[in-house]
Amino acid sequence: MPINIPKQLPAGELLREEKIFVMEEDRARTQQIRPLNILVCNLMPEKEKTELQLLRLLGNTPLQVNVTFLNTATYESKNVSKSHLQTFYTTFNEIKHRRFDGMIITGAPIERMEFEDVVYWQEITDIMDWAKLNVTSIMNICWGAQAALYHHYGVGKFELPKKCSGVYSHVITDLTVDLVRGFSDEYVAPHSRHTSVSIEEVRAHPDLRLLSYSDDAGVFIVQSKDNKQIMITGHLEYDATTLADEYERDVAKADNVEVPINYFPNDDPTKAPKNTWRAHSHLLFYNWLNYYVYQETPYKWDFVEEEIEYHI
Template structure:
């Protein structure tokens, strides 16, 4: 949240140059406050885990947030009960006449398929098209980020020689952009995916900014210049044990997979991994909610 200070206070100019969010008395007096309405399209197979991870980050701000969970009508989830979906979720047809302050589209385990081969792709494109006029800002995660880059900006994904799996260091390229306010120059983030997008295509696209990337893991944070779409190719929402659980699951399934990089101490899967990305995950979601949703969304949708 911003600090409210007199408009002529000398410190104001210094703080603004340091990218600190300040608000003067005049704006503070006219600012209306209401809860934010966020819709989450949860495409993850283990929906309850994804719910917890996202809500933990959305709930760690002073802003009141109302959540609507969405599932696809054209795909039957196998890892969650019908009772859970009926009780806590709805479908796009029931909310498409509403407007939301923010939207999150999660990852999904379909990344090696062509987008058009995914059985809910048509439904997803309808939702993404709807979001252009009915959502203030959308946050896209992992495969959801690749889907957004493809649908909105024509950027294709490509398959990697081996899975990008581990905790990687990323460098901030535009430190004055509000989404990365408070970030360290270099920070860690988890990745778990078989595909990637070309860095050069993002750099050359007139509507996109590459905010952070890794020499090992490629692009991580991408934002559209109108701030309508934010793409995260990794999983900052992951808990400490998530990569370990995925790794052990793949081993049990007989998948030839390498140990997650820079994750287990001494690359020993029997040792407890350390969480080195938690603070930046909270900061990213807080910045998104504050600067791209709360500060930008209309008080009353017309």
């Protein structure tokens, strides 16, 4: 089934070139089907790249998906045009009366800042609190994962001695959990961050379940025991070249930048990297949409017995 996107969204043409079934809003309205409504709070600076990465994964399932992009009102991104934001994005005040089947909160390049020092922290916490009542399942990625662990469960972050950047091997703690159904016993995934969270603190928390970790990169996939919150500290959504782009950006800003671990062939930045995590990326998003969104969300939110409204 297709992913439904706004007409003229730049990512649409690239998705079609990749043979991903894309349907524009006008045609989608004519179909008698209940699509999943997914809200994406996109905090990444290069929003169009993140749009493409997430839409590619959301569009590779048998489910029809409507995507709404959310931007912060308290901070305007400097790396995307105002016209793009005005055309394809909405703000929290414009959607907080609605309910969504799923939500994604992305990473953001602000991890070295204290959470309370982030200019849009109050807005993000308002969104996270609203989502607990008005969204069936929330996937939090990288900084979004650390923010969710901190806000919902009091699990803080700490700065690493050096940036965790590269492609790391991970293990699964329980292969019977639906989110990691079909995963290999060991698999690789990209990380790109300056901070981390304590694996001991996550394991000891009564409301959390550690599903996957790396001996080198630490905590990777955490799930709340009520299945509401999913925290992914790395970037399974990344393209093959994303870490290379970040490496080149960092080199342009500073000397002695380390090459991402296990990424470039023979650790040579002049050689093209390969995407060795693609299969597990698609599997993770497929499992999330199927087991945590589609099979759990009400067919009609209006029929939920207990009325749950959130007011700001």
